Amino acid sequence: MKRDLTTTLLGGATLVTLLIAVGLGLSAPLDINQGSLVRLMFVHVPSAWLSYLAYGGTGLFGLLYLIRRQRRWDRLAMASAEIGLLFTVVTIVGGMLWAKPTWGTYWVWDARLTTTALSIVVYGGYLLIRSLIDDPDRRARVSAVVGIVGTLYVPVNYMAVEWWRGVHQTQTLKLLDGIRWDAAPVYLPTLFISLGAFTLLYALLLRVRGVMAAREEAREERELMNELGAAQPRAEVARG
Amino acid sequence: MTAQPRPTGPRNPDGRSGAWAVIRAVAGKDLRVAGRTRDTLLATAFFAGLVLMVLGLALSGSVRTPDQGAALAAGAIWTALALAAAVGAQRAFAQEQEAGALEQLLLYPGPHGALYLGKLLGVLPPLLLVAAFTVPAGLILFGAAEAATAAGRAVPWAALALTTVLGILGFAAGTTFYGSVTVSLRAREALLPALAFPILVPAVIATVKATALLLTDGWSAEVGTWLTFLAAFDLGTVILATLLFPFAAES
Numbered sequence: 001m002k003r004d005l006t007t008t009l010l011g012g013a014t015l016v017t018l019l020i021a022v023g024l025g026l027s028a029p030l031d032i033n034q035g036s037l038v039r040l041m042f043v044h045v046p047s048a049w050l051s052y053l054a055y056g057g058t059g060l061f062g063l064l065y066l067i068r069r070q071r072r073w074d075r076l077a078m079a080s081a082e083i084g085l086l087f088t089v090v091t092i093v094g095g096m097l098w099a100k101p102t103w104g105t106y107w108v109w110d111a112r113l114t115t116t117a118l119s120i121v122v123y124g125g126y127l128l129i130r131s132l133i134d135d136p137d138r139r140a141r142v143s144a145v146v147g148i149v150g151t152l153y154v155p156v157n158y159m160a161v162e163w164w165r166g167v168h169q170t171q172t173l174k175l176l177d178g179i180r181w182d183a184a185p186v187y188l189p190t191l192f193i194s195l196g197a198f199t200l201l202y203a204l205l206l207r208v209r210g211v212m213a214a215r216e217e218a219r220e221e222r223e224l225m226n227e228l229g230a231a232q233p234r235a236e237v238a239r240g
Numbered sequence: 241m242t243a244q245p246r247p248t249g250p251r252n253p254d255g256r257s258g259a260w261a262v263i264r265a266v267a268g269k270d271l272r273v274a275g276r277t278r279d280t281l282l283a284t285a286f287f288a289g290l291v292l293m294v295l296g297l298a299l300s301g302s303v304r305t306p307d308q309g310a311a312l313a314a315g316a317i318w319t320a321l322a323l324a325a326a327v328g329a330q331r332a333f334a335q336e337q338e339a340g341a342l343e344q345l346l347l348y349p350g351p352h353g354a355l356y357l358g359k360l361l362g363v364l365p366p367l368l369l370v371a372a373f374t375v376p377a378g379l380i381l382f383g384a385a386e387a388a389t390a391a392g393r394a395v396p397w398a399a400l401a402l403t404t405v406l407g408i409l410g411f412a413a414g415t416t417f418y419g420s421v422t423v424s425l426r427a428r429e430a431l432l433p434a435l436a437f438p439i440l441v442p443a444v445i446a447t448v449k450a451t452a453l454l455l456t457d458g459w460s461a462e463v464g465t466w467l468t469f470l471a472a473f474d475l476g477t478v479i480l481a482t483l484l485f486p487f488a489a490e491s
Binding site for chain 1 (some may be wrong): 480484
């Protein structure tokens with residue numbers, strides 16, 4: 001098998017930045033109110049960022065599929081949705097662990113929390129609908145449409161803390177109406193390195209999952225052709 | 241239930257008049273079918289009433305204050321209407337599929353986006369009719385109307401009607417679009433709510449909040465904010481769905 005240098009390099013860079021982020025995070029000074037708990041910020045915020053990135057990716061790759069009609073965009077959209085779901089779960093678990101000592105409970109029906117939980121249903125539905133359509137082109141087209149609509153979730157979730165004042169604090173790093181950082185300045189570099197590490201992690205996971213999906217597809221096609229080669233000269237694809 | 245469009249179809253398939261003609265023809269056809277058979281309308285109304293009744297039986301015992309009654313009434317009314325919208329919009333494309341007319345409809349000259357808008361306009365009036373009975377029924381069942389009159393305030397019917405129209409438009413736009421996505425899938429009845437409801441949640445929250453606020457305090461700036469949000473949601477959903485419908489429907 002051909003050596004894949006890009007994946008190796010990307011993996012190395014991800015590992016190094018993750019280790020730096022862990023080192024910086026563990027050596028960051030304790031917070032005056034939250035003590036050691038503040039370190040959860042370096043996991044919770046980047047995992048939420050990664051899930052946004054991944055859901056944005058599903059919409060973007062879906063759009064690219066609809067424009068270019070190349071199967072690889074569909075594979076990347078699917079990979080991105082799976083990564084997004086995984087890191088939404090990580091975000092929720094990390095958030096729950098943070099909420100118990102600070103808010104006194106694991107879960108509140110706050111707008112941010114509720115919309116985050118909804119994204120699991122939105123993208124769970126995306127993956128569900130993929131599993132129900134057998135014709136690959138049709139599956140790619142329909143799921144691209146569902147994925148693009150699902151991207152609406154990202155701005156709603158991001159703005160949820162502004163629109164519906166709940167328990168969850170508003171953004172610590174304000175991006176709208178001028179950039180502003182609302183925590184102690186000492187935490188800013190660590191958070192940024194952690195965000196960078198998670199961004200690299202997204203690129204790595206996307207690449208690995210995309211390659212895997214391409215191989216799965218090639219195998220399925222090969223098996224189908226072998227079966228059909230024996231029975232029929234013309235391939236008739238089952239409609240889902 | 242056949243889906244033959246009017247013989248006098250769009251004269252100019254490329255122009256704007258073509259799009260309008262498609263919208264009018266599809267909506268007119270759907271409304272005529274709905275008016276003649278009434279099965280979708282009756283099923284939707286029955287379903288909404290049933291949901292209201294079940295929620296009333298389950299929850300009305302827990303009402304202590306008028307504010308709670310208003311919140312419960314708002315929640316129950318919009319739960320019933322969201323579920324009813326899914327049932328109603330399901331039929332818009334399913335009836336074409338069952339009659340084998342969906343492909344002809346897609347072959348019809350004129351932009352596909354207009355087909356979606358026509359279907360949406362065909363779904364809206366029956367749903368509004370259902371809402372026109374569900375909203376007052378919910379207010380009476382949960383004692384919210386009495387609470388308002390007892391407190392010396394009139395029930396703000398005009399503002400409630402505006403909320404209802406905006407809410408139903410959002411629900412119908414979302415469910416009709418997902419109805420077109422799921423129409424040719426296995427288990428479409430189960431899939432449509434699963435796909436559409438998460439997207440509709442912002443609209444559900446906005447309608448519930450606006451209705452509860454209207455019932456407790458009457459019109460306020462906060463209600464205005466919710467209704468503006470709802471209008472923006474409706475507009476965004478209709479535009480996005482019209483743009484994406486050609487890709488969803490293409491076969």
